[in-house]
Amino acid sequence: MSLIIKIEKLKFLLKKYSYFYYNLSSPLISDLEYDYLVLILKKLEKKFISLNSLNSPTKNVGSFLSPYFFKIKHLTPMLSLKNIFSMKEYFIFIKKIYKKLNYSKKLNVSCELKFDGVAVNLLYKNNKLIHAATRGNGFFGEDITENILNVKFVPLYLFGKNVPKLIEIRGEIVLLRSDFLNLNNYYKNKNKNIFSNARNAASGILRTKKNNIEFLKKLIFFCHSYGYIKYFKNHYNFIKQCKLWGFYVHNSIKFFNSINSVKEFLNIILKKRYFFQFDIDGIVIKINSIFKQKILGYNRVFPFWAIALKFNSNKKKTKLLDVEFKVGKSGIITPIAILKPVNISGVNIKKALLYNKNIIRKMDLYIGDFVILVRSGDVIPKIINVIKSLRKDVFYIRFPKFCPICNNKIIKNKNNLYYCNAGLNCKAQLKKKFLHFVSFNGFNIFGLGKKNITLLIKNNLIKNFSDLFYLNVKKISFFLGIGKKLSSNIIISIESSKKIKFSNFIYSLCIKDVGVVMSKKLAFYFVFVKFFLLIDINDKKLINYVGINVVKNVFFYVNSIKNKKNILNLINVVNIYNENKETKYLxxxxxxxxxxxxxxxxxxxxxxxxxxxxxxxxxxxxxxxxxxxxxxxxxxxxxxxxxxxxxxxxxxxxxxxxxxxxxxxxxxx
Structure with a gap:
């Protein structure tokens, strides 16, 4: 997959996951998985700066605003927090602060729990609660004032000394674990969908239009920060005052004049984590001085004076029930662990990637073994250990001798990887190669996604790439079960794709190690397809230009009788135009x-x-x-x-x- 496609796909997925998480209170993935996807996207955007955009999930906060709620503008942006996952990252964060402040003395920091709840902003004017809003997109939130009146520890009036005329109080709405279980039991008895975790339940209750007072009264508001504020010098004084005004501040909050004390605080919270009656997913570290906070400032997404040190997911024990083998587009056979379902971070996990035979043998893994599963640092669940002391009635994991899809004999290469070399004759490879062929950087054909490609292959309408260009509206409409209008649009897209740039053509062939950039290099070098087909494996100029591995891969690909026939069939039906002329002109x-x-x-x-x-x-x-x-x-x-x-x-x-x-x-x- 090219870098551009990977970035765009990640952006799409993160926006989708964000919508389900914030708007529907129905997460598709765990928080940890979402955080790591964001980290991956950030790293890719750094590599490909030109594809950075302000609408990227890494540049935005919160959710899409629901059309069912009135919108409220926050007086100050309600930002998120940057996530880190280790003490090493924390020390880097502190080092940057010292550098930016040009400061040499000890920094005072506050350490707090990171509640796994719903962020809320409360605006008070002349001591009275004016309105309450969700974080929303960071600038505008959803008006939840009517519902917030029933939530515990949300005072309607602020009594006491030092109450500013105007102030934004911020905190987290949470639901106790016991109330979460009771709520789910209630929904089960009503034959309704249950919530996957307490955070989503709290969000669902808070944003309901039915005003269910009984459930709203179960919610608790934990005060932890501010938005618009005056007259306070530091976070510590603000928190003390919030208690006097009637807000609930959890007693675990600590203030240190030593940045090394953070590690001690983290270790204490890790031990206490499961004894709290509510969910937390990390700790929050803030610079105490509000004056220094203002100097450090913030960007569109998070402040530079605070950070969230998040916990890694729990390790869970489960059982390896079986191993299935999948065929990739290059023919590599990948073992997949079939597990007894186990819940980690609100997500039920049934499968895990086993990568290859070497790793299986190194772990000494057998079918029937009890294993330790983790999601820490990996988007894909990973088996990290085998509990050999529980081993009983286990079976040796045998790699197949024949492809599970096409029954072609499996070959082992020098890296001890198993693969099926049937190419387009293997339907698993055929499907994945076709999806690559019609993708944006290939022929860019509309309407041919995974489902439709599968149906076309199943009905033997496409066996080679060139077969796509002989389809018609009648065939597509009948075999795909879609209307004539959509079928006609697919055919129009196929017809328009017949004029294709040489680099896109090379990319579409799905040659190993030949992505978008390499395709452009090869197109620039060869100029015409006929020269591309006559590639010389000993061409030193080409080897220096693209590297020996790419030259070998292209050489063996185009000199395969099946592949060469495929390319020649394509040349007869498509118009590959010469990019080199345009490049020289440009x-x-x-x-x-x-x-x-x-x-x-x-x-x-x-x-x-x-x-x-x-x-x-x-x-x-x-x-x-x-x-x-x-x-x-x-x-x-x-x-x-x-x-x-x-x-x-x-x-x-x-x-x-x-x-x-x-x-x-x-x-x-």
């Missing part, structure tokens, strides 16, 4: 091979589209102005970058000028 444009910076907001195009456009014109998109920058593209709200570019005599173009080049050269990529 060298004359003002963006080619130049260091470029963007500043301000452009009305017509998103940052991601602009970055993708410049990337395809071989431009280098940078973040900062320096003497090496050749061009600055300026939007509406520009600032320091514009002034610095003027000082350095860097060429500057506005949005109107940029759009002229955009529409002129867009057709070439």
């Amino acid at each position: 060298k004359n444009n003002i963006f080619y091979n130049k260091n470029i910076v963007l500043t301000g907001k452009l009305n017509k195009l998103s940052r991601s589209k602009i970055n993708f456009f410049l990337l395809n014109l071989k431009a280098n998109v940078k973040n900062f102005i320096s003497k090496n920058i050749k061009l600055l593209i300026v939007g509406n709200t520009y600032g320091k970058k514009y002034e610095k570019a003027k000082e350095l005599n860097i060429k500057i173009i506005n949005e109107k000028e940029f759009l002229f080049f955009y529409f002129k050269y867009k057709i070439y990529y």
Whole structure:
């Protein structure tokens, strides 16, 4: 999978998971899995800066706002917290703070529980509760004032000294574990869907329009922070005052003048974790001084003065019931553990990846063994240990001698990996190769997803790539069970895909180690398909350009009789146009091979589209102005970058000028 596709797929999945989590109170994955997917996306976005965009899940907070609630704007942004998973990351966080503050004395920090609940913002004006809102998207929340009136420890009036005329109080709504179990039993008896965990139950109750007072009274508000605030010098004084005003602050909160004390606090909480009557998923560390907090500031997603040190998921014991074998698109046979279902972080796990035979033998794993399963650090559940003391009536894990899909004899390579070399004759490989073939960076054919490709293969309508181009509306409509309009749109998409760039054509063939970037390199080098088919395995210039492994993979692929026949059949039905001519033409444009910076907001195009456009014109998109920058593209709200570019005599173009080049050269990529 190319880096671009991987990034876009992760963005789509995270937005989907966020919607189900926040809006429907029905998580599809665990919090830990979501956090690690976000970390993976952040790392990929760092590698591919040009694909960064403000609508990325890594740049946004919270959920999509429900149309069923009134919207309330927070006086100050209600941000999330950056997650870390180790003390090592915590010390890096503290080191950055010292550097940014240019500070050498001891820092005071607060350590608190990270409640696994629903974040809520309460606005008080002249001592009276005005409204309550969920976090929402960080800037606007959903109005839950009517329901919050029934929640425990939410005072309607603030009595006592030092009550500001205007203040935002923030905290977490939680449901006790005992009340969560009673609630689920109630729903079971009513034959309704139950909640997967207490957090989702609290969210569901709080955001219900039915105003079920009995359930709302079970919810508890834990006060832990502030939004809009004046007159307070530090977090410690604020928390003390909140107690006097009538809010509930959990007594576990501690203040330290030693950053090393955080580790001791963490160890204590880890021991106490299961004795609390509510769920927590980590600890929160904050710089105590509000003055220093303001200096450190925040970005669109989280403050720089606070961080969440999250717990790793529990290790759970379960039993290996069986092992099944799956065939990948390259033919590699992968063992999958079939487990006795076990719940980790609110998710029922039934399978785990076993990777290969070497790992199975190294673990000394047998069918029937009791194993330790963990999700710590891995998105995919992983078996980390075998409990040999419980071993009884176990069976040796035997790798199949024949492919479980096509019955072709399985071959073992030099790396001790097992694979089926049947290629397109194996339906498992055929399906996955076809999905790759029709993907965005391949032929980009609309309407041919996993389900439809499977049906086409099942009905023997497609056996080779070229078969796609002989389909018609009647066949698609009948065998896929879809209407004529949709069938017609698929055929139109197939027809329009017949004109394809050489690099996309190479990518579509699904050659090992040949992704988007490598496909473009090969297309630039060979220019025409006929030269590509005549690749020389000893071409030193090509080896230096793309590497020996890629040259070998391409050589053996195109010299396979089946593959060569497949390529020749495709050439007869599609029009592969010569990218090299366009590339040479594009060298004359003002963006080619130049260091470029963007500043301000452009009305017509998103940052991601602009970055993708410049990337395809071989431009280098940078973040900062320096003497090496050749061009600055300026939007509406520009600032320091514009002034610095003027000082350095860097060429500057506005949005109107940029759009002229955009529409002129867009057709070439």
